[in-house]
Amino acid sequence: MEDTIAAISTPSGEGGIGVIRISGPRALNIAKDVFRTVSGKILDEFRPRQMYFGRIEAGPENILDEAMVCYFKAPASYTAEDVVEIQCHGSIVSLRKILSLVISRGARLAEPGEFTKRAFLNGRLDLSQAEAVMDLIKARTDKTFQVALDQLEGSFSKGIRDIRTDLTDILVDMAVNIDYPDEDIEELTYGKLRDGLKNVEHKVAKYLKTCGTGKILREGLRVSIIGKPNVGKSSLLNALLKEERAIVTEIAGTTRDTIEEAISVDGIPVILTDTAGIRDTDNVIEKIGVERSKDAFNKADLVIFTLDLSRALDREDMDIAEKLTDRKVVVFLNKEDLAALDGSERGLSDADISKLKAMLPDATFIEGSAKKDSGLEQLRECIKNTVYTNSGESQSGDIVTNVRHENLLREALESVESALELTELRQPLELIEIDVNAAYLSLGMIIGEETAGDIIDEVFRRFCLGK
Numbered sequence: 359m360e361d362t363i364a365a366i367s368t369p370s371g372e373g374g375i376g377v378i379r380i381s382g383p384r385a386l387n388i389a390k391d392v393f394r395t396v397s398g399k400i401l402d403e404f405r406p407r408q409m410y411f412g413r414i415e416a417g418p419e420n421i422l423d424e425a426m427v428c429y430f431k432a433p434a435s436y437t438a439e440d441v442v443e444i445q446c447h448g449s450i451v452s453l454r455k456i457l458s459l460v461i462s463r464g465a466r467l468a469e470p471g472e473f474t475k476r477a478f479l480n481g482r483l484d485l486s487q488a489e490a491v492m493d494l495i496k497a498r499t500d501k502t503f504q505v506a507l508d509q510l511e512g513s514f515s516k517g518i519r520d521i522r523t524d525l526t527d528i529l530v531d532m533a534v535n536i537d538y539p540d541e542d543i544e545e546l547t548y549g550k551l552r553d554g555l556k557n558v559e560h561k562v563a564k565y566l567k568t569c570g571t572g573k574i575l576r577e578g579l580r581v582s583i584i585g586k587p588n589v590g591k592s593s594l595l596n597a598l599l600k601e602e603r604a605i606v607t608e609i610a611g612t613t614r615d616t617i618e619e620a621i622s623v624d625g626i627p628v629i630l631t632d633t634a635g636i637r638d639t640d641n642v643i644e645k646i647g648v649e650r651s652k653d654a655f656n657k658a659d660l661v662i663f664t665l666d667l668s669r670a671l672d673r674e675d676m677d678i679a680e681k682l683t684d685r686k687v688v689v690f691l692n693k694e695d696l697a698a699l700d701g702s703e704r705g706l707s708d709a710d711i712s713k714l715k716a717m718l719p720d721a722t723f724i725e726g727s728a729k730k731d732s733g734l735e736q737l738r739e740c741i742k743n744t745v746y747t748n749s750g751e752s753q754s755g756d757i758v759t760n761v762r763h764e765n766l767l768r769e770a771l772e773s774v775e776s777a778l779e780l781t782e783l784r785q786p787l788e789l790i791e792i793d794v795n796a797a798y799l800s801l802g803m804i805i806g807e808e809t810a811g812d813i814i815d816e817v818f819r820r821f822c823l824g825k
Contacts, residue, residue: 362388363468363476364460366453373448378457380442381473384464386429389442391463392416392456393427404429404442414444416459423452437473438480471818478806478818484515485806488818489760493576501625502575505757514763515805517756521561525798528554532791548784555778558797562771565758569767572759574745578620578627580657581741585664586674590692593728594664595619595632598737623741631658660744662737663689663718667725668696671710679717687721688740689714695727766800773797 362382368375380388386404395401395412404410406429414422426445435441444460446452461467469475471492478488486509493506508514528551535546583591599619617632663682665675691706715723722740726733758764777793802808 362465363472364388364457364465365468365473366457367443367473368448368453370450371448372450375445376448376450376453378444378446378453378460379468379473380444380460380465381435381437381439381468381476382465383440385440385442388460388463388465389427389429389444392459393425393444406431406434414446414456414459416455422455422459423447423449425456433480433482436482437476438482439476469818475818483510484512486515486518486760486763486804487512488806489762490514493759498578498620499575499622499625499627502627502759504625505572505575505759509759514756514758517561517565518801518804521558522798522801524554524558524561525794525801528558528794529791529798532787532794536787536791546787548781551790552778552781555774555781555794559771559774559778562767562774562797562801565756566764566767566771568757569764571745572757572764574626574659575757576759578629579659579741579745580629580631581660581662582631582633582658583662583664584633584678586672586678589664589666589669590728591664592617592632594662594690594692595630597728597731597734598630623738626742626745628741659686660741661685661687663687663721665689665691665706665714666693667691667706668693669705671706671713679714682718682721686744687718688737689718689721689723690733690737691723691725692728694725694732695730763804766804770797770800773800 360383362380362384364378364380367377367379389404390401392414393401393410393412394415395410401410401412404427408428410427412425412427414425416422423446428443428445430436430441430443432438432440444456446456457467474483474488474491477483478485483491490506490509494503494510497503497506531546531554532551583594585591595617599621619630621628621630661682663678665671691711711723715721724733724736724740726736728734758767773793773796777790777797780790780793799808
């Protein structure tokens with residue numbers, strides 16, 4: 359790349375420090391052109407990875423700001439090119455003036471993601487690692503950050519390369535047997551070919567099992583708290599958030615709209631929705647709230663069906679339960695602190711609970727009190743188990759969080775399964791080779807070794823400026 363690029367690499371807004379990044383063959387010369395020491399001298403030499411304090415000048419007596427400047431010599435830099443970073447005060451005025459000066463001295467404004475794109479094109483990162491950079495920037499919890507960091511370190515890329523190596527071995531054996539059938543070589547048996555393909559099928563399928571977990575870590579687990587009015591849904595929301603977010607009163611129907619908040623449960627991003635009590639009502643406003651509750655229910659990955667232990671099961675409870683038979687459900691039996699006041703029997707009988715368990719055999723039942731923070735740890739554990747049901751708590755670098763990767767893994771699996779089917783039918787090796795090669799190419803597109811230029815451009819267009 360002959361041109362030199364520059365951009366502001368810190369977020370918009372006020373801050374103590376702002377960073378302008380420059381990358382390319384003219385980066386060092388531009389730094390020498392605009393930077394002066396505290397005494398006003400031109401610095402002829404920048405030692406790599408050493409910070410220099412001084413000021414940025416547009417000309418004699420035209421000081422733009424005080425700054426720290428650091429030079430990273432190629433290839434030991436983020437882009438594997440010469441890189442200069444200018445750290446100045448975080449004023450947007452200062453940053454824009456310095457960026458304009460840098461551009462006037464021979465750089466051009468970088469496109470979104472262009473620094474990371476250059477790191478990929480220069481071989482410092484593969485495509486999946488480059489995508490992990492954006493995931494790292496967008497991470498909202500410890501777990502999502504760790505998954506992205508492990509993928510940036512190359513754990514996922516290594517796994518894909520190992521599978522491609524297995525496919526390479528299979529393709530080489532096939533090619534030898536196809537091209538030199540009469541030579542004195544070990545014949546590739548269909549049994550050996552099947553075993554090799556089964557091994558690849560298992561590895562690819564193992565990655566695909568993590569996609570559900572990956573989607574949740576990327577987008578968040580949507581959890582809706584539902585139930586009839588006045589069973590303690592808003593109290594439960596407040597208890598999980600550990601703050602008074604929703605209004606709580608003894609008046610039924612206090613919540614007239616959905617309330618959505620984000621929390622982290624053991625590093626899992628959770629989008630928690632408190633809903634209006636579901637019941638038949640003539641109140642126009644409450645009707646709108648009930649419809650929104652139903653919409654939140656339909657979008658939920660997990661439903662917390664809240665019941666009041668101090669009240670007997672009624673038709674409204676049963677109507678809601680009937681809608682949950684095919685959903686992932688936790689039944690939270692709330693208000694255990696009120697269920698047996700003065701020694702009286704609780705309203706929700708064992709027979710009621712047995713009836714609900716028969717209707718919802720796969721649901722988890724938890725007794726507790728949102729008011730007393732009882733049962734909440736069990737509830738959090740249920741949320742965690744929902745995320746890791748299929749994949750187990752996999753090594754973070756093995757969790758597939760990227761939709762593009764998931765689609766390509768599915769394509770690879772389909773090709774391997776097709777090759778296995780042809781192998782079982784003992785079809786000619788030339789036909790089987792087509793599917794094996796297709797799987798090899800699909801996996802190569804994940805790490806960028808087989809990817810067309812337009813796909814690469816689309817990946818990096820999603821990045822922010824300065825990264």
